[in-house]
Every structure is written in C-alpha cells, then in structure tokens.
Amino acid sequence: MAEEKESAEAMISEIHKQITDAFDVFDHEFNKTVDVREVGTIIRSLSCCPSEGELHDLLAEIEEEEPTGYIRFEKFLPTMTKVLMERRYRPIPEDVLLQAFEVLDQEKKGHLEPEELTKYMSEEGEPFTQEEMEEMLSAAVDPDKNVILYKDYVGMMTVEDN
Amino acid sequence: MGCGISLNNDCSLKKTERAMKAAVLIQRWYRQYVARMEVRRRCTWTIFQSIEYAGEQDQIKLQNFFTYLMDHFTPTNSNQRDLISHIFTEDEVYKETELEKYFDHETIELPESYTGPHIDFPLTAAHAAALVEAFRHKQQLHARYVLQLLHETLKHLKLLPNINRVCTCFCEEITICGDLHGQLDDLLLIFYKNGLPSVEKPYIFNGDYVDRGKNSIEILLILFAFLLVYPNEVHMNRGNHEDYIVNLRYGFTKEVMQKYKMHGRKIHKLLQIVFSWMPLATVIDQKVLITHGGISDTTDLDIIAKVDRHKYVSVLRPPKKKKRHNMAEALSIRGARTSEGDIQTTNMDSRHALRRLSLTSTPCYSPGTRKRSPHDISRKVRRSVEEELEKCRRQVGFSEPYEDGKFSLSFSESDSESFEVCESDNAEWKQIVDILWSDPMHQEGCVPNAVRGGGCYYGPDVTEKVLSRHNIQLLIRSHECKQDGYEFCHNRKVLTIFSASNYYELGSNRGAYVKLGPDLIPHLVQYQVSRTTRKLTMKQRVSRVERSALRALREQLFSHKSDLISAFEKYDNNKTGRISLNDWATVVGSVLQLGLPWRVLRSQLVQSAPEGLLEYHAWFDDLAIEQPTTEHVHQSLLETLYRNRSNLETIFRIIDSDNSGLVSFEEFCQTWKLLSSHLNMEISNEAISDLARSIDFNKDGSIDINEFLEAFRLVDKIHYTEREGSLLLTTPGALL
Numbered sequence: 001m002a003e004e005k006e007s008a009e010a011m012i013s014e015i016h017k018q019i020t021d022a023f024d025v026f027d028h029e030f031n032k033t034v035d036v037r038e039v040g041t042i043i044r045s046l047s048c049c050p051s052e053g054e055l056h057d058l059l060a061e062i063e064e065e066e067p068t069g070y071i072r073f074e075k076f077l078p079t080m081t082k083v084l085m086e087r088r089y090r091p092i093p094e095d096v097l098l099q100a101f102e103v104l105d106q107e108k109k110g111h112l113e114p115e116e117l118t119k120y121m122s123e124e125g126e127p128f129t130q131e132e133m134e135e136m137l138s139a140a141v142d143p144d145k146n147v148i149l150y151k152d153y154v155g156m157m158t159v160e161d162n
Numbered sequence: 163m164g165c166g167i168s169l170n171n172d173c174s175l176k177k178t179e180r181a182m183k184a185a186v187l188i189q190r191w192y193r194q195y196v197a198r199m200e201v202r203r204r205c206t207w208t209i210f211q212s213i214e215y216a217g218e219q220d221q222i223k224l225q226n227f228f229t230y231l232m233d234h235f236t237p238t239n240s241n242q243r244d245l246i247s248h249i250f251t252e253d254e255v256y257k258e259t260e261l262e263k264y265f266d267h268e269t270i271e272l273p274e275s276y277t278g279p280h281i282d283f284p285l286t287a288a289h290a291a292a293l294v295e296a297f298r299h300k301q302q303l304h305a306r307y308v309l310q311l312l313h314e315t316l317k318h319l320k321l322l323p324n325i326n327r328v329c330t331c332f333c334e335e336i337t338i339c340g341d342l343h344g345q346l347d348d349l350l351l352i353f354y355k356n357g358l359p360s361v362e363k364p365y366i367f368n369g370d371y372v373d374r375g376k377n378s379i380e381i382l383l384i385l386f387a388f389l390l391v392y393p394n395e396v397h398m399n400r401g402n403h404e405d406y407i408v409n410l411r412y413g414f415t416k417e418v419m420q421k422y423k424m425h426g427r428k429i430h431k432l433l434q435i436v437f438s439w440m441p442l443a444t445v446i447d448q449k450v451l452i453t454h455g456g457i458s459d460t461t462d463l464d465i466i467a468k469v470d471r472h473k474y475v476s477v478l479r480p481p482k483k484k485k486r487h488n489m490a491e492a493l494s495i496r497g498a499r500t501s502e503g504d505i506q507t508t509n510m511d512s513r514h515a516l517r518r519l520s521l522t523s524t525p526c527y528s529p530g531t532r533k534r535s536p537h538d539i540s541r542k543v544r545r546s547v548e549e550e551l552e553k554c555r556r557q558v559g560f561s562e563p564y565e566d567g568k569f570s571l572s573f574s575e576s577d578s579e580s581f582e583v584c585e586s587d588n589a590e591w592k593q594i595v596d597i598l599w600s601d602p603m604h605q606e607g608c609v610p611n612a613v614r615g616g617g618c619y620y621g622p623d624v625t626e627k628v629l630s631r632h633n634i635q636l637l638i639r640s641h642e643c644k645q646d647g648y649e650f651c652h653n654r655k656v657l658t659i660f661s662a663s664n665y666y667e668l669g670s671n672r673g674a675y676v677k678l679g680p681d682l683i684p685h686l687v688q689y690q691v692s693r694t695t696r697k698l699t700m701k702q703r704v705s706r707v708e709r710s711a712l713r714a715l716r717e718q719l720f721s722h723k724s725d726l727i728s729a730f731e732k733y734d735n736n737k738t739g740r741i742s743l744n745d746w747a748t749v750v751g752s753v754l755q756l757g758l759p760w761r762v763l764r765s766q767l768v769q770s771a772p773e774g775l776l777e778y779h780a781w782f783d784d785l786a787i788e789q790p791t792t793e794h795v796h797q798s799l800l801e802t803l804y805r806n807r808s809n810l811e812t813i814f815r816i817i818d819s820d821n822s823g824l825v826s827f828e829e830f831c832q833t834w835k836l837l838s839s840h841l842n843m844e845i846s847n848e849a850i851s852d853l854a855r856s857i858d859f860n861k862d863g864s865i866d867i868n869e870f871l872e873a874f875r876l877v878d879k880i881h882y883t884e885r886e887g888s889l890l891l892t893t894p895g896a897l898l
Contacts, residue, residue: 014744021747021761025204029604044197045762051190092191100184106177125185126194135191139699157195 012081019080022046023073032073036063039071046080048089052126058083094158101150111147174807196700205702205763208646209711210666213718213758217614217808221411222615225478227840253320263433281307281387283314291358292386297380298350305425310382312432315386318393319439324471326397326444328366333395335677335685338366338452340640340648341401344375344414347691348662348673349384355689356675359388359396367443367660368640369401369454369598373412375662379421382433399456400440402598402616402641406430407476411812419823434829442597445634449682452540452638456656457628458596458618459608466593477598478592478616515633550678600640602656610712622652629655635801636684638676647674648690663690667710669703712766717876718754719767720787721804724797725753730778740775743768785875799849802841803874809837814867830854 022045026034034042039062040055050058061074083089104120105112114137121128121136128136139157140148279296281303293303303311330336337356342349359365367385369759372378388396402408404768409415419426443453443466451463518764599617606621622755629637637656643665649658665671677685697704717728726749731737733745739747746768747760768776769784803810813833818825825833831850838845878885 004444010744016746017747018761021759022201025201025208025759025762031605040193041197041200045201049190049194052188053192072693090196092187097187097191103180103184104188106181118186120181121189124182126279128189128191132192132196135700139701 015081015084019077033070036069036071047091050089076147098154111149113147114141116150199700199704201747202708206711207709208758209715212758213619213714219615239677243283252483265309265428267306267309272304272306276304276769277305278302285387285390287391290391293387295385303383303692305422308429309604311386312436314390318390324442325467326441328444328445328446330680334366336364337675337677338638339675340368340661341370341663342381343370344372345380345662346377346380351689351691352675359392361395364395364451366397368452369399370403372414373403378414378417397444400442401443404437404440405476406434410815411808415815434475438475442466450636451634453597455617455641456602456639457620458600458626461596461628463632469590474594476537479594489519513736542613546849625655641664641670645671647672648686667707670707716785720785721801722753723782724801729753740777742776743776746776796849804876823867826864827854830865
C-alpha cells in the first residue's frame with residue numbers, strides 16, 4: 001500500500017511539474033500569472049481537448065471572484081491537476097474524427113467542397129472566426145482538385161502530432 | 163432525401179443534430195491542434211532568445227576576463243605586449259594628421275578590371291542611389307571608395323552632438339527603423355515600400371546595423387552615403403553592436419576581412435573610430451526619445467549630452483585614464499572594491515536571473531577560484547606585488563621565455579597597463595551602457611540585466627520617472643527581436659521597433675518601421691522578406707523555425723554530453739542505464755541553465771521512452787548530431803570546444819593580428835591557455851598539442867582558423883529538403 005501511495009504521489013508531482021512548465025511558457029511577466037485569453041491554449045497544450053463551452057465552465061472555476069483579466073497559478077494548479085487526474089477532455093481518436101467528417105459529407109462524395117466545410121465550421125456548433133477558417137482551409141484544401149480530401153487531411157494532421 | 167413526409171422533420175432534425183455534433187467535434191479538435199502549434203511557436207521563440215542572450219552573456223564574461231587580464235598583467239616582452247594591445251586597441255590614440263596619413267585612400271589604385279560602383283565627393287543623391295542599386299546586384303564597393311566614404315562620414319559625425327535634435331516641422335513624417343543586422347534585403351524592402359531618404363523623407367536609424375547578417379558593410383555604406391547627402395534629414399544612432407569587441411564575435415569583423423582582404427585591417431580600424439563618433443540618441447520635437455536599448459533609473463540626458471562619446475571606442479570597456487602609480491596601490495584599491503562585483507554563475511533556471519553579472523571596471527574574480535571574499539583579497543594584497551603578477555603570468559601561460567627577449571619592460575616603465583578608474587568616469591560609462599544595452603520589463607523597478615550582462619531591466623515606473631523628468635512622452639527603442647516587428651509596453655510609453663525580419667530563421671518574425679508626423683502619433687508598417695511566393699501554412703511556418711531552434715538545442719545538449727551523463731548517473735542508482743522522464747527534465751534544466759520549459763519541449767527531444775524510462779546513453783545517438791572523428795582528442799576537450807566555439811573564435815581573431823586567417827602553433831596554444839584560464843579549467847599542454855596535431859597544418863606550421871573551426875563543427879545528421887510542402891527525409895529513421 002505504501003508503494004502505491006508513493007507512486008501516486010510521484011504521479012501527482014510529475015503532473016504538477018507538467019502544469020507548471022506549460023503555465024510558465026505563457027507567464028511573460030514571471031509573476032505566476034497568465035492572461036486569461038491564453039488559458040485555453042495552456043489547457044489544450046496539456047493534451048486536453050475541451051469544447052469552447054467546457055472551457056468556459058473551467059474558466060469559471062479558475063477565475064477570481066472579480067475577474068481581473070489574469071489567472072493566477074495558485075488557482076490554476078489544483079483545477080488543472082484534477083482535470084488531468086480525472087482524464088477529462090481526452091483527445092479525439094483518429095477514427096472518431098474521420099466519422100465526424102463523414103457525417104458532414106452528406107452526399108458521401110468522399111470529399112468536401114470548401115464552401116460546404118466553411119458553412120458548417122462558420123455557422124454550426126461553436127463557429128470559427130474568419131481567421132480560423134482561412135487557416136484551416138489553407139492546409140486542408142487540395143491545391144489541384146480544390147476540394148478537401150478529408151481522409152488524407154485527417155491522416156496527415158494526426159501523424160505529425162505524434 | 164429518402165425519408166417520408168411525416169418522418170421528414172424527425173429525420174432532418176436528427177441529421178442536423180448529428181451534423182452539429184460533428185461540427186463541434188471537428189472544431190474542438192482543430193482548436194486543440196492550433197493551441198499546440200502556438201505552444202510550439204512560443205517555445206521555439208524562447209529557445210532562440212535564450213541561446214542568443216546566453217551568447218551575449220558569454221561575450222560579456224569573456225570581456226570581463228580580458229579586463230581582468232589587462233588589470234593584472236604586465237608583458238615582459240614585445241610579443242606579449244602585442245597580444246595585450248590587440249585586445250584593447252583603443253590604447254592607441256590617433257592624432258588627426260596621423261589618421262589622414264594612415265587612411266590615405268588616394269594611394270589605393272582602382273584596378274582596370276573594377277566593375278563596381280564609382281563614387282565621388284561631394285556625394286550626390288545619384289551616387290547614393292547608385293550604391294543601393296549596385297548592392298542590390300551584389301556588387302562590392304572598392305576599398306578605395308570605402309575608405310574615402312568612411313573618412314568623409316567621420317568628418318561629418320564629429321560635428322554632431324551626442325543627442326541629435328530633430329523637428330517634424332519641415333516635413334510630413336519621419337520614418338524610424340530598428341535593428342537591421344546586416345540583412346540588406348530588409349533595408350531594400352523598406353526603401354521600396356517607403357522611398358529612399360530625401361529632403362521630404364527623413365529617416366532615423368536606431369543602431370545595430372551590423373553583425374549576424376551577411377551584408378553588414380553594404381548596409382553601413384548605404385546609410386553613411388545618405389547621411390552625407392542629406393545631413394539634416396538622415397540620422398543614425400549607435401547600437402550595442404557598433405562596437406568592435408562585439409563584432410569580433412558576431413561576424414562583422416569576419417565579413418570585412420573576407421570581403422576586403424588587402425585593406426580589411428584599415429577599414430576595420432577606421433570603422434572602430436566611426437562607431438565611437440556615432441551619436442547616442444535622437445530626440446524629436448523634444449518629445450520623443452529614440453535610443454537603441456532604453457534607459458535606467460539613473461539615466462540623465464543632460465549628462466549624456468556632455469560626455470566625450472568618442473572615448474568609448476568599445477562600450478564594453480570602461481574609459482581609461484593613464485596614470486603613473488605603483489601596482490600595489492592599484493591592487494589595494496581594487497581589492498577594496500572587489501566585494502561589489504563578485505562573479506556568480508547566473509542561474510537562468512530561476513527565470514528572474516537577478517544574480518549580478520555585470521560589466522565591471524574592477525576585477526571580479528582571480529584565476530584559481532571563482533568566488534573570493536574580501537578577506538581573501540586583502541591577504542592577497544599583502545603578498546608582494548611581483549609574486550602576484552608572476553602567478554598571473556603563469557596562469558595564462560606567459561611564463562615561458564620567448565626567444566626574442568630584447569624588449570623587456572619592467573612594470574614601472576609601462577604606462578599603459580597601470581591605471582585607475584575613478585567614480586565619475588564609472589558613472590558616465592554606466593549612462594552610456596544603460597542606453598545601449600537595457601531592456602524593458604513588466605515589473606516595476608530597475609535591476610541589472612543579468613541575461614545580457616550589461617545595462618538594466620527597467621520597469622514602467624522607471625519609464626514614467628525618466629520620461630517625465632525630461633518632458634518626453636514616448637521612448638522608441640530597438641535591441642529586442644519581436645514577432646510582429648514591433649511591440650508597445652509600459653502603457654504605450656515605450657515602443658520597440660525591430661527591422662530585421664526572419665531574424666532567427668526564415669519565417670520567425672516580421673520586421674517593422676514606424677512613421678511619426680507632427681502629431682507624434684506612431685504609424686506602424688510591417689513587412690517580411692520572403693523568397694517564396696507561395697503562402698506557407700501555419701504548420702509549415704512553425705515547423706521550419708522550430709526545426710532550426712531544435713537543431714541549436716540538440717547541439718547544446720550534445721556539447722554537454724559528459725556533464726549530462728554524469729548527472730543522469732546520479733539519478734540512476736541501480737545503474738540500469740535508464741532514468742525517468744521527470745528526472746531527465748530536471749537534469750537537463752540544471753546542466754544547461756537555459757531556463758527553458760523542458761517538459762514542454764520533451765516530446766520534441768525524446769523519441770521513445772518505453773514505460774516512461776529513457777535510455778540515456780542511446781538518447782545521445784538519437785540527437786543525430788555527428789561529431790568529427792578525432793583520434794587522440796579527449797571527449798571533454800571536444801565538448802569544451804563545441805561549447806566555446808564563439809569564445810575561441812573571438813580570441814583567435816584577436817590574436818590573428820594581420821588578419822591572415824592563420825595562427826602559429828604557439829598562438830594556437832596561447833589561445834587555449836587563455837580560454838582555459840577564463841573558464842577556470844585545467845587543460846594540459848599535451849591535450850592542446852594533440853588537438854593541434856589533429857589538424858593537418860602544412861602551411862609553414864600555421865593553422866587556418868576557419869579550417870580549424872569548420873573541422874570541429876557539429877553536424878546535423880538530419881537533412882531536410884522541402885519540395886512543394888512535403889518533407890523529404892534523407893536520413894531514414896530520424897524523427898524530428
């Protein structure tokens with residue numbers, strides 16, 4: 001039992017260090033605070049994949065009573081530790097992602113037109129900004145055929161992440 | 163779509179619901195992807211900056227060492243004297259007439275075959291424009307014209323005050339540019355977008371024209387030409403790189419020597435003087451202060467306006483007054499002061515990096531020990547002065563008798579080595595270092611800039627205080643590379659402007675310039691030099707810069723192999739050859755001292771760690787760094803070489819007095835002894851001889867500096883070719 005406890009402690013200690021390092025990347029003033037607008041990036045960099053809504057809820061836990069525009073490490077650490085220990089917001093497996101694209105491809109063409117994808121991404125769910133849309137299209141659209149071969153796209157994106 | 167009317171709503175509702183869920187999923191996934199790109203980009207930036215600033219700190223440390231050497235060392239013959247005088251050439255004071263004679267360009271003949279640009283004096287706008295065109299077409303200006311141009315520039319600069327005063331009343335807008343660092347393409351792009359300097363188009367250039375880039379001399383020549391043609395409209399401030407000591411390390415000296423083999427030395431010397439006469443700051447309408455680095459809490463423009471700026475040929479050296487007084491007195495004075503300036507290794511892991519490591523006019527360490535208490539020093543002083551000097555001489559390897567012992571000087575006769583720096587000189591010197599080397603910080607206060615090794619970090623309160631003291635509303639400075647080419651801080655009272663795009667690597671950052679009209683509201687223009695017309699995706703942009711940063715980091719790791727392995731072994735009690743990833747991060751952080759987020763970088767540096775354990779010996783192979791095959795050369799010596807390449811090169815170039823690119827065997831050994839003294843390491847004579855032997859020197863017993871440095875360069879085994887967006891790895895199995 002003692003061994004288990006030790007390894008649990010070691011795991012928590014390691015998680016704490018991971019969270020600290022990720023936080024420090026955005027702590028520009030070296031005073032253990034980050035801009036609230038960067039918290040989403042930090043959380044996602046720790047292998048979590050929350051939706052915007054989930055992020056919003058998380059932020060409510062982390063922010064001060066009176067929002068200052070800054071998030072303090074003292075509040076970030078315990079919340080984030082829990083998130084990681086509970087394995088919340090796990091990344092999306094490749095096959096699930098592929099299925100999602102297939103759902104959007106209602107005519108089962110095997111590809112998506114840029115306009116189709118744009119419509120979904122900009123109007124449905126948690127809409128993209130114009131910048132996000134442009135950026136996604138620049139990598140996703142096959143330059144010769146001018147369509148999104150989503151199977152290739154997903155394959156390419158997930159390989160280089162590993 | 164295949165559903166009955168009554169079920170249609172249901173069906174389509176489900177479809178819509180599913181589509182929406184799919185959309186959210188994709189959006190969620192994509193945003194995480196973007197976030198991870200962003201973190202990679204930030205880390206890459208941090209890597210470049212840490213390594214860059216660590217290099218600058220290295221430079222300052224080396225400089226402090228030379229200062230110490232100068233303070234304690236008396237040469238006993240002409241060879242030694244030559245060596246010392248090379249390090250500090252400003253000991254030679256030039257009289258006006260001597261200068262004319264030495265730099266007489268008229269004696270230099272233009273060969274018939276010369277196809278480069280021709281200039282004539284007085285210089286006209288047409289000449290300046292012709293220079294721009296010629297350099298755009300990769301031509302080179304002949305040494306005769308270079309010397310002539312520099313000479314005329316010097317005459318002009320001598321008439322200028324320390325602080326240029328400019329007003330916007332006669333023109334629409336003034337354009338202000340930041341660091342260019344030898345990147346001619348950026349200057350050409352600015353001129354293309356904004357127009358050449360003219361009576362209607364005034365410019366202010368804020369320093370750091372040279373070093374790192376390949377066209378430092380061309381940039382200087384163009385700017386000097388316009389300075390002469392439009393003396394009221396073009397202004398140039400001095401930057402911290404307008405300094406021959408910095409140039410030794412960062413490439414400008416090398417560039418001049420390579421481009422102007424025969425007259426390089428003269429050009430180099432004349433440039434030193436030109437730099438020392440460059441104004442230190444510019445003020446627009448008495449409301450906007452423009453200077454290269456920034457300010458400190460003691461900055462006083464009135465003091466700066468009154469200094470003899472040309473005394474500071476290198477800003478890294480305190481100004482010297484030559485006084486005759488005996489060494490003992492000098493030593494005892496220094497002994498009392500040493501407690502201020504103890505060198506401490508800067509721990510950049512604590513990212514505040516507030517330990518003091520500063521430019522010093524007093525020796526802050528003596529060979530043999532890194533730290534000394536004041537008590538030790540006073541004991542030292544009580545010993546005989548001669549003893550002390552002899553010890554110093556031995557330390558740097560100058561106790562071997564030279565064959566030519568004809569000119570031996572006893573220290574009482576030497577008037578160039580004994581001196582004293584008094585308090586007011588020091589204060590004045592600090593004023594200048596501060597405005598050229600300081601960086602703004604977010605926190606309040608003013609602390610020494612330990613990262614760079616010179617100047618301060620100044621907070622918003624300091625800005626507020628200093629600016630209001632002088633009734634200034636905006637400080638425009640440069641000195642730091644910014645992702646977007648510019649950045650405001652301190653409640654928009656400080657604007658950093660940086661004009662060298664792609665500074666760290668192609669795609670790393672944009673450049674920018676700022677325009678100020680009579681309303682003094684800054685208008686910023688950004689740009690980026692790019693060779694490809696195709697727009698890169700975010701992933702490509704990040705990847706390319708990142709690869710470059712990671713390569714630099716892998717080299718750093720490799721060159722610390724011995725230290726890393728012994729540190730790993732401390733965590734590997736059972737000698738399994740493996741350690742946890744957690745311990746890996748701890749060790750790497752403490753050995754490299756680069757203050758980087760190692761756990762975030764880990765996935766890029768560690769390929770595989772089954773069960774979370776890393777085989778650390780094999781990991782070094784994975785770094786895919788190839789070291790040259792060298793027999794008889796000890797591993798740790800090699801690593802010292804890799805880590806101190808820049809220091810070595812700096813010392814070599816100092817010693818190579820005739821700029822031939824060659825050093826003799828003795829000079830080679832002297833270099834290593836100097837370096838080992840500086841690093842406080844023991845390097846045996848045998849090791850040095852082995853090193854020299856491993857180079858094939860068949861040029862009358864001389865060693866080619868460049869060949870030597872190239873032979874010991876670390877090579878990246880992974881080669882990437884990028885063709886139309888796809889990466890072709892030429893080394894299979896290498897992942898990064």
